[in-house]
Amino acid sequence: MKTQAIVPAAGSGQRLKFKIPKPLVLLKSKPLIVYCLEKFQKCSLIDSVILVVQKKYLARFKSIIKNYRLTKVVHVIGGGKTRRDSVVLGLKVLDKDTDFILVHDGARPFIEESLIERTIAQAAKHQAVIASVPVKPTIKQVNCKKFIVEKTLERSTLWEVQTPQVFKKDILIKAHAQPITSEITDDAALVEKLGIDVHVVMGDYRNIKITTPEDLVLAEALLDSRN
Ligand code: C5P
Numbered sequence: 001m002k003t004q005a006i007v008p009a010a011g012s013g014q015r016l017k018f019k020i021p022k023p024l025v026l027l028k029s030k031p032l033i034v035y036c037l038e039k040f041q042k043c044s045l046i047d048s049v050i051l052v053v054q055k056k057y058l059a060r061f062k063s064i065i066k067n068y069r070l071t072k073v074v075h076v077i078g079g080g081k082t083r084r085d086s087v088v089l090g091l092k093v094l095d096k097d098t099d100f101i102l103v104h105d106g107a108r109p110f111i112e113e114s115l116i117e118r119t120i121a122q123a124a125k126h127q128a129v130i131a132s133v134p135v136k137p138t139i140k141q142v143n144c145k146k147f148i149v150e151k152t153l154e155r156s157t158l159w160e161v162q163t164p165q166v167f168k169k170d171i172l173i174k175a176h177a178q179p180i181t182s183e184i185t186d187d188a189a190l191v192e193k194l195g196i197d198v199h200v201v202m203g204d205y206r207n208i209k210i211t212t213p214e215d216l217v218l219a220e221a222l223l224d225s226r227n
Pocket residue numbers: 007008009010011012052079080081082083084086087105106107108185209211
């Protein structure tokens with residue numbers, strides 16, 4: 001069973017308020033993107049990695065890949081306007097004999113090898129699997145024009161979706177080929193629209209997505225707590 005990873009990391013990172021793209025921001029003197037790539041490098045279940053980045057920084061990313069000896073990264077390509085576009089560009093350079101695709105946000109540095117293994121093992125059985133964790137807070141649906149609560153959602157049924165997400169290759173390709181125009185923030189949403197069951201494996205509360213400046217503070221603290 002051959003699994004290739006696509007790592008979309010071509011976002012503008014505007015919410016982080018840095019001049020350089022988020023994956024290049026240093027976390028304890030190492031570029032943020034290197035953390036997850038090192039995990040893929042180590043994991044024997046991952047055959048190779050396709051890294052999708054902002055076009056104008058291609059050379060910078062390529063030199064980081066070389067410096068950190070991330071030999072499993074076989075393609076570093078320019079991304080698209082949206083996350084979905086970036087994943088589609090990654091799909092175009094997949095090897096023909098790949099069976100499964102693992103998609104992981106480059107903005108999640110703390111993916112553990114055990115989570116990669118768990119997700120891939122379940123995908124072999126269920127074909128479409130996402131890492132996810134039960135939400136901790138109470139979540140309400142709000143009318144964002146009037147700032148009035150529409151309803152309180154039942155917390156026990158709500159899970160926060162993470163990556164990795166692993167899919168059988170043909171399923172993910174078919175999912176992305178659908179002419180859907182609404183905002184799509186993860187790959188599983190497109191697979192759901194095909195009517196295919198998406199299975200959930202327990203993610204990891206440490207597997208945070210770095211989005212806003214306070215996430216970087218949290219990330220440094222998480223790194224300190226490991227040492
Ligand atoms: O914007 P969001 O936080 O949902 O992005 C999730 C991941 O998708 C990030 O790693 C980001 O770099 C990536 N992305 C991308 N291409 C875009 C937008 C986001 O690869 N055009």
